[in-house]
Amino acid sequence: MxxxxxxxxxxxxxxxxxxxxxxxxxxxxxxxxxxxxxxxxxxxxxxxxxxxxxxxxxxxxxxxxxxxxxxxxxxxxxxxxxxxxxxxxxxxSVGEVREIGNLMIEALPASHSVPAVGYAASSAGGVNWVFTGDTGHNPALWSRINQMRVGMLVIETAFSNRESELAVLSKHLAPQTLAQELRHIDQSNLYPIYITHTKPAETNLIMNEIALFEHSTMAGAACEHDIRWLSAGQEFEL
Ligand SMILES: [Zn+2]
Ligand SMILES: [Zn+2]
Structure with missing residues (x-):
């Protein structure tokens, strides 16, 4: 799959x-x-x-x-x-669950410039691997995944803060809007967060900007997540 x-x-x-x-x-x-x-x-x-x-x-x-x-x-x-x-x-459709082998795949809400979804995948009784897909501000996603057991979240951050206007226009995230999104995560439910979809020329800048808010008080305690960059070839076991 x-x-x-x-x-x-x-x-x-x-x-x-x-x-x-x-x-x-x-x-x-x-x-x-x-x-x-x-x-x-x-x-x-x-x-x-x-x-x-x-x-x-x-x-x-x-x-x-x-x-x-x-x-x-x-x-x-x-x-x-x-x-x-x-x-x-x-x-x-959004909210629908597909069973593929021993995996359940649920279509999650996304908010992008064209119709879009994210996905959550889990095996019976296991935690969910959650992928946001491309999305801007997305309260419906947080309402849904706060009800799930999440083992790992993969979320996009396509732009750096200096292009945050373009991020809003194209319905993507930049580090400052990512920080606002992550505040929606239920505090009893912290999990590793992997950043994807960074513009190749901006990856270092984006991750540095994320590291700044991660360790600052800008977003308060709600942003104390374990945030890393998702790179090619990584394997995960949930
Ligand atoms: Zn894309
Ligand atoms: Zn897209």
């Missing part, structure tokens, strides 16, 4: 790609789907069943209209045969 299919897919071997039966997409932006058409194409001839794409109806519709449209890429929802295509769409 994959959650999102950006350029990180290029780190997988062909055998690993072949093993992916389900892709959960947070939204339609290119950095979250870029590798999907190529990955499906790379393994399609060796697969016996379609890869299932789980996403909001708006996200699937965007893929069909703008990617799998027989102009940018073939319509793999109809090829090689309508009966057994390379991909199939499985629309979901």
């Amino acid at each position: 994959l959650i999102d299919a950006g350029t990180g897919v290029g780190d997988l071997t062909l055998e690993e790609m072949l093993g992916i039966d389900h892709v959960f997409l947070t939204h339609s932006h290119l950095d979250h789907i870029a590798a999907l058409p190529l990955m499906v194409d790379a393994v399609a001839s060796r697969r016996k069943s379609p890869v299932t794409l789980h996403a909001l109806p708006e996200t699937l519709s965007a893929l069909k209209t703008h990617v799998f449209n027989n102009v940018i890429w073939p319509d793999f929802t109809l090829l090689p045969t309508v009966q057994n295509p390379f991909i199939q769409f499985s629309p979901l």
Whole structure:
């Protein structure tokens, strides 16, 4: 199973790609789907069943209209045969839970410039791995995950504070708005927080700005979290 299919897919071997039966997409932006058409194409001839794409109806519709449209890429929802295509769409809605193997995947609310979700994944009785996807200010997310047992939160911080206006416009977070978001976390429920989606040229600046608020009184005790940067190749056990 994959959650999102950006350029990180290029780190997988062909055998690993072949093993992916389900892709959960947070939204339609290119950095979250870029590798999907190529990955499906790379393994399609060796697969016996379609890869299932789980996403909001708006996200699937965007893929069909703008990617799998027989102009940018073939319509793999109809090829090689309508009966057994390379991909199939499985629309979901916010709050819906999908069971994949021994994992439960719940679609979480997100607030972005296009329809978007985050995801929480857990096995029976286990803690949740929570991924916000791309999001700006998102009170609905905190109401939901404060009801969950969370083992790890992966949250975006796309911009540094000097570009915080752009962050608000594009519905992303910057360190100062991240600090405000983290104040919503129930204090009896602290867990490690991993930062992702940092602009490559700004990563050091963003993490330095986060380290400043993490150790300051600006956000008060509510911001005493364990915050780290999510990097390629890390493995976690929850
Ligand atoms: Zn986006
Ligand atoms: Zn993005």
